[in-house]
Amino acid sequence: MIFTPSAMMLKLLYTRGSLRNTPEGVAFSIKNRLDTVRITRIEYVELDDVRIGTEQIALDLGNGDVRPASVFNAERAGFTLPVGQSATFHLAAKPLPEGLHTIRVRFAAEPFGELTVEVEDAIAARPESRTRIPRSETDDYSEAAIRARQQFAEEFTGEQFEHLKHYSFDAHTLQGNCEHFTGVAQIPVGLAGPLHVNGEHAQGQFLIPLATTEGTLVASYNRGIQLLNLCGGVKCTVIGDAMQRAPVFVFDDARGARDFGRWVEEAIDQIRPEAESTSRIAKLQYIDTYLAGKFAYLRFNYSTGDAAGQNMVGRATFAACSWILEHYPGAPIRHFYLESNFATDKKASQVNVMRTRGKRVVAEAVIKRDILQQRMRVKPEQLAYHGQVSNVGAFLSGANNNGAHSANGITALFIATGQDVANVSESSAGVLYSEITPEGDLYISITIPSLIVATHGGGTGLATQNEYLRLLGCTGRGTVNKLAEIVAGVVLAGELSLGAAISSSDWVSSHEQYGRNR
Numbered sequence: 001m002i003f004t005p006s007a008m009m010l011k012l013l014y015t016r017g018s019l020r021n022t023p024e025g026v027a028f029s030i031k032n033r034l035d036t037v038r039i040t041r042i043e044y045v046e047l048d049d050v051r052i053g054t055e056q057i058a059l060d061l062g063n064g065d066v067r068p069a070s071v072f073n074a075e076r077a078g079f080t081l082p083v084g085q086s087a088t089f090h091l092a093a094k095p096l097p098e099g100l101h102t103i104r105v106r107f108a109a110e111p112f113g114e115l116t117v118e119v120e121d122a123i124a125a126r127p128e129s130r131t132r133i134p135r136s137e138t139d140d141y142s143e144a145a146i147r148a149r150q151q152f153a154e155e156f157t158g159e160q161f162e163h164l165k166h167y168s169f170d171a172h173t174l175q176g177n178c179e180h181f182t183g184v185a186q187i188p189v190g191l192a193g194p195l196h197v198n199g200e201h202a203q204g205q206f207l208i209p210l211a212t213t214e215g216t217l218v219a220s221y222n223r224g225i226q227l228l229n230l231c232g233g234v235k236c237t238v239i240g241d242a243m244q245r246a247p248v249f250v251f252d253d254a255r256g257a258r259d260f261g262r263w264v265e266e267a268i269d270q271i272r273p274e275a276e277s278t279s280r281i282a283k284l285q286y287i288d289t290y291l292a293g294k295f296a297y298l299r300f301n302y303s304t305g306d307a308a309g310q311n312m313v314g315r316a317t318f319a320a321c322s323w324i325l326e327h328y329p330g331a332p333i334r335h336f337y338l339e340s341n342f343a344t345d346k347k348a349s350q351v352n353v354m355r356t357r358g359k360r361v362v363a364e365a366v367i368k369r370d371i372l373q374q375r376m377r378v379k380p381e382q383l384a385y386h387g388q389v390s391n392v393g394a395f396l397s398g399a400n401n402n403g404a405h406s407a408n409g410i411t412a413l414f415i416a417t418g419q420d421v422a423n424v425s426e427s428s429a430g431v432l433y434s435e436i437t438p439e440g441d442l443y444i445s446i447t448i449p450s451l452i453v454a455t456h457g458g459g460t461g462l463a464t465q466n467e468y469l470r471l472l473g474c475t476g477r478g479t480v481n482k483l484a485e486i487v488a489g490v491v492l493a494g495e496l497s498l499g500a501a502i503s504s505s506d507w508v509s510s511h512e513q514y515g516r517n518r
């Protein structure tokens, strides 16, 4: 199924600030910011309601491919404009005076049919020459482009750089991951484990790669892992899975927003195929509606296969909203934004904790009394009591986690395995619980309600990152829940180790031994 971009969305094609006078007339640029299209015909351009015919229009598609629109139409061959590619319209027209102008472009595109882009842009005095990082239009990942940026950085700062230039992979593999690539930051990786995981997806022993510069961290996780192993391993379970994008629709009043929310609920079976038409993998599960004032916030929830899914759900929700904007029969929609800060991506939030974002995963273990005392120098009662006192601290401080440091293990694993590290913001939320069993042992669990992990897409295919995923046995289809379970197990190991160090008062001394660079 194909979505038709609304007039509001078509404006995104126009490159603001691109309107300019040229020696031959007037020029402006478009850039495909929507979806790959095939442009089959240019009908006309209007500048301030003055129509410019196809014989006065030339299209510059880059790389010296310039075609008069009349020839282009006669050839009927069309051209494909992939996402991210620009085209410049050159018009044989009188130069425009400084100030605001209206531009209307009418063209035909497959698979949409006839479309009109209507925008306003200004002819402005050209900005002064400015410092510009070198960029190659033809191949920005070539050796020459990278060297030019390294040299630029050295000249700009007056410093010489040695290590950031050394890497072992083809820089072209970074396309889709990093613009203006200039070099690498080498993060040391320490191994912990092997961790014994009793998951539904991860079963057996796993070596844990921890990318960190915090001394003591690997030692601490390693210690916690040994403790878990001595007690039979860690039981891990994925109990929820959803990735969100949360658009907002603005109405004239609260009733408009309320009625829209009801309509969305009824129209879900029509909205779903629109969203899912954009991906082989993304599946729209449900839409939550939250109302406030004249605003209707929709929280679209998807399953996204082995990918974290932020790009997938953005694209899918964009298509769904495009359909909604065209088909909603009720009160006029005054504004629409694809994201309303309700997703909530890369931010700690209560809605993530309550409604799940990414994977909701639990790690549990029963730690034997004598093993805890021998290995960690604390009794179960001491750890459980310390947990209660910490709960009050977490409550008072408003933290998103009543445990000690799940962000440490999560960040170190994220860096090693190519996850988007900014997602530690929501992935760091945690609910730690412990109790003494009738046998006098310690039952302990951690729930991570918004763990954003992937084994496909994002940075997971990059050279070292993919090797660390292979170390964990987490490459290939259907491996993302396995990774989620391993991460949860590692987090629980860290809670036990640091919790014990704080309870037994050897936390500071351990950092003095392992973690200082005075």
Ligand SMILES: CC(C)(COP(=O)([O-])OP(=O)([O-])OC[C@H]1O[C@@H](n2cnc3c(N)ncnc32)[C@H](O)[C@@H]1OP(=O)([O-])[O-])[C@@H](O)C(=O)NCCC(=O)NCCSC(=O)C[C@@](C)(O)CC(=O)[O-]
Binding pocket: 015, 031, 132, 135, 179, 180, 310, 339, 341, 343, 344, 345, 346
């Ligand atoms: C992608 C652009 C910049 C295109 O922007 P554009 O205006 O379509 O592109 P342009 O070709 O006209 O270039 C404009 C300028 O962009 C820069 N630029 C352009 N291309 C390059 C490049 N290859 N390498 C380096 N710089 C580049 C460069 O400064 C350039 O100026 P110039 O130097 O040419 O005079 C724009 O569309 C954009 O900024 N989009 C927003 C993307 C973004 O911020 N994503 C953040 C990730 S989303 C997220 O993580 C969190 C979120 C959103 O989920 C949180 C939430 O839920 O709220």
Ligand SMILES: NC(=O)C1=CN([C@@H]2O[C@H](COP(=O)(O)OP(=O)(O)OC[C@H]3O[C@@H](n4cnc5c(N)ncnc54)[C@H](OP(=O)(O)O)[C@@H]3O)[C@@H](O)[C@H]2O)C=CC1
Binding pocket: 278, 279, 280, 281, 282, 304, 305, 306, 307, 308, 309, 310, 311, 312, 313, 314, 345, 420, 454, 456, 457, 458, 459, 477, 478
């Ligand atoms: N756009 C945004 O707002 C944000 C983007 N990000 C970035 O988004 C990236 C993550 O986006 P994400 O959508 O996960 O990844 P990608 O954008 O890398 O897309 C992954 C694609 O891989 C394809 N695919 C093939 N096999 C599988 C499989 N087994 N499971 C899942 N997908 C598969 C799917 O294609 P198809 O859909 O065509 O079937 C899917 O869309 C990260 O790099 C992150 O930094 C982060 C935050 C916000």
